[in-house]
Amino acid sequence: MYSALKFCSALAILATAASAQIWNLATNGNGDDVYFASTLIQRGSGQPTTNKLFLFRNKSVALIELSSNLFGSYTGTYNRAAFSANGAVRAINRIEQCIGGSSCVFRELASTAIQTSSGALGFGGNACLSANGRFAVIYGNTNGAPVPGSIPPKSVRLVDLQSGQVTMMGSQAAVEGQMVAEDGTVLVARDGGIRLIGPSKTTDLIAFSRMNRALLSADASRIVYDVQYSAPFPAEIRVLDAATGVDRLFGTGSQPMLAADGRRFSYLNSSGGTVQVWLGDAVTGSSRALSNEPEGIRDQTITGDGSTVIAATNTGRLLFISTSTGTIQQVLESSGPLARLLTRAVAGSYNEIVGAFPAGFIPEIRIGTVAMPILGPSPRGIAFQVPWEVQPDRTASIVFLPPEPTWEQLLSTGVFEASGVALALGPASYAVHENWFGLVTAQNPARPEEVIHMYGTGYGPIDGNIATGQPAPADRLYRITTPCVWQAVGVPNDPRPFEVLFAGLAPGLIGTYQVDFRIPPGWPFRVFNAYCQSPSTLLLTAAIDVQP
Secondary structure, eight states, rough: OOOOOOOOGOOOOOOOOOOOOOOEEEEOOOSEEEEEEEEEEEEOOOOOOEEEEEEETTTTEEEEEEHHHHHHSSTTEOOOOEEEESSSSEEEEEEEEOOOSSSGGOEEEEEEEEEEEEEEEESSSSSEEESSSSSEEEESSSSOOTTTTSSSOEEEEEEEETTTEEEEEEEEEEEEEEBBBBBBEEEETTTTTTEESSSOEEEEEETTTTEEEEEEESSSHHHHHHEEOTTTTTOEEEEEETTOOOOEEEEEEEEEEEEETEEEEEEEETTTTTTEEEEEEEOOOOOOOOOTTTTTTEEEEEETTSSSEEEETSSSOOOEEEEETTTEEEOOOOSSOOESSSOEEEEEEEEESOOOOOOTTEEEEEETTTTTOOOOOOOOOEEEETTTTTTOEEEEEEEEOOSSSSSEEEEEEEEESOOOOOOOEEEEEEEEEETSSBOOOOOOOOOOTEEEEEEEOOOOOOOSOOTTTTOBBBSSOOOBBOEEEEEEEEEEEOOOOEEEEEEEEOSSSSSSSSEEEETTTOOOEEEEEEEEOOOOOOEEEOOOBBOO
């Protein structure tokens, strides 16, 4: 019998950065209603993993729309919604994405549904709303990127939501933003700058042509916008005064959101190696950090009255931050980083949730109503075992339940009879030399006639019974019972038989399989890729390096 591998816990790889779970925040004048987009699933709802629009109100989350219901596929998503100050008028902004590279980028069609007290209006393009809810500007029929340094050649339409009149205003000045004031003044592009077209006055101004997000104050007196440069140059925020025409640099930062007074604005800026939310004063030029969250901030917005900044962290925490006191109230806990299974779920097998989990984080994982035993941290995330008693079911949902009771994450669908795969740790396969002196690597390859110990998971049923959560005992070997023929290929693809000494559960380990095999004498290739094949099953191992 060959000894079980004892030093796997000492191996590690770099954890991937946490991925954001909540984005495109939007709110009304006082923060009572907060819209956001997410692929998260409300716990127990059976929702799909497609993009969704949610509303946070009265300390609870409600589903507003599913993109799959609108577009019939996963390619639909939501841009930032828009509100009037009192929340009575709102615009739900959507976009149907085109998957296929740069050739289809101008077919990424946007649409909006503007909801008012007297009914709903639909338009092609996305909408921003005046603070008083009287006017909407429709912009961005496509999501096509403009030529660097040029104004996006997209039309801007002004909609009077009281009369229903629609007026063509000109070309879009910025990629996105708030481009209409309470009196119906609209921000548009012109040759050499931008133009404010109002009900009784037109004002031509000079501004940077690379406007990304532009925000017009409620009284049309000021524009706050950001300019995005190519790396390594940081993005900048600028402030343009409509009365004087002075366009000045405020400082580094991006994605500004402006309160209705045209003075207070929130934005994102790097601080201490992470992105945090800052508060700026467009009149005095002063700024200060409002957050210092270890995982960083993904998105933010500011209430119309400027009293509160609402921010989402990279792990899905939703924060309300007072702009006067800096007090932070967490209204949604972390939904955890985006996670996935290491490999297919097979009864009895070791598996992992792959993700950048914080130290001490203990999740709950379920297949239907059956809880998965957590084994502890792994080099890639968190290790667990699929219970031996779980029956194969390709429709079963495997979900991860984070501490925040609102959400669950769908990790995978299906429990399989057998789907063997070698465990890989970074660039090295989980294969060990005959005398246990180290892993088989390109720098330390296997040799012909050497016995190699390969470790993997998902190799299916065994000739005996072991309790879930218990390591395979050392008093006997538990061999796999899946009938298959072992072969190996190198280059070219020429399958050859080889000697397998043992294939079964690794003694002393939980749900982990061990395959001991001998590299054939005179093996001529620098790669040895073993597999076991039957009419219905293919059990794979990882390719290992061989010194012929």
